[in-house]
Amino acid sequence: xxxxxxxxxxxxxxxxxxxxxxxxxxxxxxxxxxxxxxxxxxxxxxxxxxxxxxxxxxxxxxxxxxxxxxxxxxxxxxxxxxxxxxxxxxxxxxxxxxxxxxxxxxxxxxxxxxxx
Amino acid sequence: xxxxxxxxxxxxxxxxxxxxxxxxxxxxxxxxxxxxxxxxxxxxxxxxxxxxxxxxxxxxxxxxxxxxxxxxxxxxxxxxxxxxxxxxxxxxxxxxxxxxxxxxxxxxxxxxxxxxxxxxxxxxxxxxxxxxxxxxxxxxxxxxxxxxxxxxxxxxxxxxxxxxx
Numbered sequence: 001x002x003x004x005x006x007x008x009x010x011x012x013x014x015x016x017x018x019x020x021x022x023x024x025x026x027x028x029x030x031x032x033x034x035x036x037x038x039x040x041x042x043x044x045x046x047x048x049x050x051x052x053x054x055x056x057x058x059x060x061x062x063x064x065x066x067x068x069x070x071x072x073x074x075x076x077x078x079x080x081x082x083x084x085x086x087x088x089x090x091x092x093x094x095x096x097x098x099x100x101x102x103x104x105x106x107x108x109x110x111x112x113x114x115x116x
Numbered sequence: 117x118x119x120x121x122x123x124x125x126x127x128x129x130x131x132x133x134x135x136x137x138x139x140x141x142x143x144x145x146x147x148x149x150x151x152x153x154x155x156x157x158x159x160x161x162x163x164x165x166x167x168x169x170x171x172x173x174x175x176x177x178x179x180x181x182x183x184x185x186x187x188x189x190x191x192x193x194x195x196x197x198x199x200x201x202x203x204x205x206x207x208x209x210x211x212x213x214x215x216x217x218x219x220x221x222x223x224x225x226x227x228x229x230x231x232x233x234x235x236x237x238x239x240x241x242x243x244x245x246x247x248x249x250x251x252x253x254x255x256x257x258x259x260x261x262x263x264x265x266x267x268x269x270x271x272x273x274x275x276x277x278x279x280x281x
Contacts, residue, residue, distance in 0.1 A: 016190045019119060019213050093189070094121065100163055101123040101209060108143035108207070112127060115137070 014067075015093045018086045021066035026051065027059045031068055034082040041077045120212040128204040131177035138180055138196060138207065141169075152180070165189070183214065190214065 022028055033045060042060060046053035060080050063069040067085030071078050127134045137143065139152040145162030150169055158169035165186035173181035178198055185191030190213040199206045 015213075019190065022119065097121050097211060098123075101121060101211065104143050104145075104162075105123055105125040105207075105209070108125060108137060109127065111140075111143050112129060112134070112137050 014089050017066045018068065018090045021062050021068055021086065022090075024059070024062075027063055030056065030059050031063055031082070034063075034069055034080055039079045039081045041079050043077065045080075120210045123209040123211075125207045125209070126201070126204060127207060130203060131198045131200050131205045134198060134205040134207070135177040138198065139174070150182070158182075160184070 022031065030045060034040060037044075042053050042057045045060075046056045049056060060069060060071070063086075064071060064080070064083075067083055067089065068087065069080050070083040071080050073079075127137075129137070139150070141148050141150040141158060141160055144150075145160035145167065148158060148160030148162075148167075148169075150156065150158030150160070150171060152171060152174055154171060154174055156171040156174075158171065160167040160169060165188065167184040167186050169182050169184045171180075171182045172193070173179055173195075179196065180198075181193065181195045183191060183193050192211050192213045195210045195212075197208045197210075199208065
């Protein structure tokens with residue numbers, strides 16, 4: 001048994017929300033746009049997009065609920081900025097499971113050696 | 117959903133001989149059992165949480181796939197492909213989290229009572245659309261993101277893309 005019990009406890013609903021938010025290609029693209037632009041309003045994001053501003057607002061709200069974006073009021077418009085909470089949650093989940101699979105792979109090799 | 121953790125391991129046994137070790141759950145956890153037939157159930161304790169397992173595909177000696185879930189993390193599908201390579205085997209393990217909606221669509225695949233030694237196979241719906249992308253680095257695990265491109269300078273983003281240990 002390896003002393004890996006210090007693995008962070010991850011809430012299923014939170015991780016699922018982040019994964020579900022990023023599972024949609026449109027939301028991924030919006031999230032990427034937020035990362036590259038730093039901040040953008042729904043109107044700006046809708047410009048040149050093939051979906052309505054209203055649809056974009058809905059996607060942005062899902063990103064916001066997942067901790068991948070946050071909204072702030074600037075003057076007369078609402079601007080969305082990328083948030084790190086969602087990505088931190090996701091990367092914790094990835095780190096935990098990556099190290100688990102490393103350990104399992106090592107164990108598989110070891111079991112084969114000892115079975116000889 | 118196509119975000120997967122891909123792990124690759126090289127074994128010096130040909131697939132036919134490696135197979136017995138791969139379907140033996142001794143490597144998957146600290147303790148547990150799996151009934152390695154389609155629809156077979158199992159339980160594995162690894163790194164703390166109890167994983168409840170439902171076996172989906174058993175294609176000796178090429179492929180072994182199952183779903184598993186703990187009570188506090190998203191359920192996922194694990195696909196293990198065994199590829200002959202230079203007299204040994206290359207084992208590619210792909211773990212893909214399942215979305216809650218995917219669970220609802222295939223509730224028939226959920227274990228009813230947590231699995232036991234009775235090892236009673238039943239039919240499992242394996243109609244999934246998940247796929248893995250990208251290549252793997254020998255002996256390493258890495259996260260394969262669907263379509264997030266690794267071109268941003270945001271450090272949080274880089275943490276996800278550059279996850280290969």
